[in-house]
Amino acid sequence: MFLTNHDMVDLIDFRHELHRHPEISGEEEQTARRVLAFLAPMKPDRILTGLGGHGIAAVFEGAEPGPTLLLRAELDALPIEEKSEAAYRSTVPGKGHLCGHDGHSTILLAVGLSLSRQPPKRGRVVLLFQPAEETGAGAAAVIADSRFAEISPNLAFSLHNLPGLPLGRVALTDGPVNCASRGMKIRLLGKAAHASLPETGRSPMMAMARLMPALTALSASAPPDRGFRLATVTHAVLGEQAFGIAPGAGEIWVTLRTMVDDRMAELCAEAEQLARQAAISDGLELAISYDDVFLHCENAPEAVAHLARALDAEGIPHDGGDLPMRASEDFGRFRALAPAAMFFLGSGETHPALHNPDYDFPDELIGIGARVFRRVVQNILG
Template sequence: MTLTNSDIAELITLRRDLHRTPELSGEEAGTAKRILFALSPFRPDDLITGLGGHGIAAVYEGAEPGPTVLFRCELDALPIHETGTPDYRSETDGKGHLCGHDGHMAIVTGLARRLSRQRPTKGRAVLLFQPAEETGAGAAEVIADPQFAQIAPDYAFSLHNMPGLPLGAIGLTEGPVNCASRGLHLTLSGKAAHASNPESGTSPMAAVSSLMPALTNLSQCTLPDPDFKLVTVTHLRMGEPAFGIAPGEATLYATLRTLTDDGMDDLVNDALTLINHSASHHCLTASHTFEDVFLHSENDPEATALLRNALDTLKIPHDTSGQPWRASEDFGRFGHAAKSAMFLLGAGENHAALHNPDYDFPDDLIAPAVRIFEQVARDLLG
């Protein structure tokens, strides 16, 4: 149950090719085409394309009835300029695979290689290449796609590489493993005025000045406390970039983060109460939208036990390091209808952090990750 040296070399080449040509959430047409080409020699029994956008599902069928087991990776990259200098660095300025989705795709393609050589005995394995993970939109769009009913899983598994953990170390636990989060896009509207007569207008300056610390002060506790909350102000624009105009409008972005979806409901209510009170006090109109909405991800006990058993069979040590994780993950929605679990795979204690401009996925993680996913597939499907 191993990849050959040739397999590994070809998967590394694939990973680096994907790294060169990153595409953002919802724009992954070229990436999907590259994955389809990479999968073609491995003869899936069914191949679903255009799933929730540019998503792909490769299906390997067993001869006997059994469960449907989904293994998920992500197609999209980030709108960040890459500063690293590998030979295969991004060829598109301002876009980069700086979260490791290129490596995750190589891993699931490696699983396709193994399943093509020894198909499941029963049930079916579904290899999902999900679009738009970084915005939190992709999983919902995949699940809403009528084609998804054909592959609705009983079990769903995924991984994420994790800088800060030793290379190859495994973090795995039951319960919440990724936080719920959402982006708050707030607009405060008053009335602009000449800068020589600011009193004739209604400026949002005082409201913004008080709201930024008030919102961040809603943060409380640290993980793994179930009441963990974090508000991060990420962007502010007020008025026009001019010296003769007192501002009449401000836009503020903040990210709300909680360990659970229930906690998010409470945090949203608290944030909107603050905003509405401030707007009223300063004679402003407040409007808002929520973007990049992620549900929390929770590891099901049975699915987690299956991963533990696979790791033990392979004699790969594991503990609960790195979990729960402050970052959000679009995998959580699959757990609403399937028994799901994600594990963390260490990228190195001193490795560049995720979303950093010099991040690069460690190729040494491809082969062990394929082995773990395949062991889970064999344990469930034979």
């Protein structure tokens, strides 16, 4: 056992400290400072800070040349109010660690403790604490940072906890495991009018009423079919909050989701065409923009084999589970750089779902996740 009971107490206390002070995507400054303070006594051979925003990379070097392994966790929390009776519940109104990134970061710190005591024999391990995963912006920003070239990996690994899966059991498979997605904003602009004379204006109301069901009708199939696609209207606003004004503007937000990247352009084109038709038919101006762009995650067979070998060595049960997932994850961007794979660590069959206000990361997973990563390092780098 490479973690002592004292280590586990410190790690759990640290996880609870992160949980009390959640910071959402792009705002993880204090989270990064806490991670750095915990890392400092481990004396990594190198630490990069401010990577792609508030990202941190801790590098542990082996004595001999060899490949670079990247292990990634996330720093950001969610803009959701936590509903919990835990003593360490969020102290920040409207924000909470309701996806488990506090636990994922703690797992990486546990690996760092082990590496500080027994560095790899060869190559190097990069522990990446990535910002802004929830918006899909973080991985792209880290990779675009000029300093990332200095730590570019030969293999990349990550994990995510998964409610609904028995506690400590792992879902792992090669091929697609998370969908591509992006947020599409459709703005329709007409002309406001006095509510007593709506005919003197151009309201987007009817266009929006037609467009929302038309967008959702673009959905087709289900995972693991590579033709799977889903359009989900997530937000809509019409006019002003006033009784005296007939609306002159409206906005629809829709999340577009496909099993693989090469189907996304087609779905976007069809959604844009529907928006254009709705605008033209009602004499409205149209503006379209995109946010929260995620590439699909695809596990490389080579990287999956390394994870499976580590799981077997640690006696951790695993199978393909219900993969691939509909949800998105921006770890998918790392597959363009090196063979990459993510495994999914069960949080319990009845555990509250991710992004639910009563979700909390199970502390029991800290040791399990760290054991898997440490075994991968030992198997590859010695």
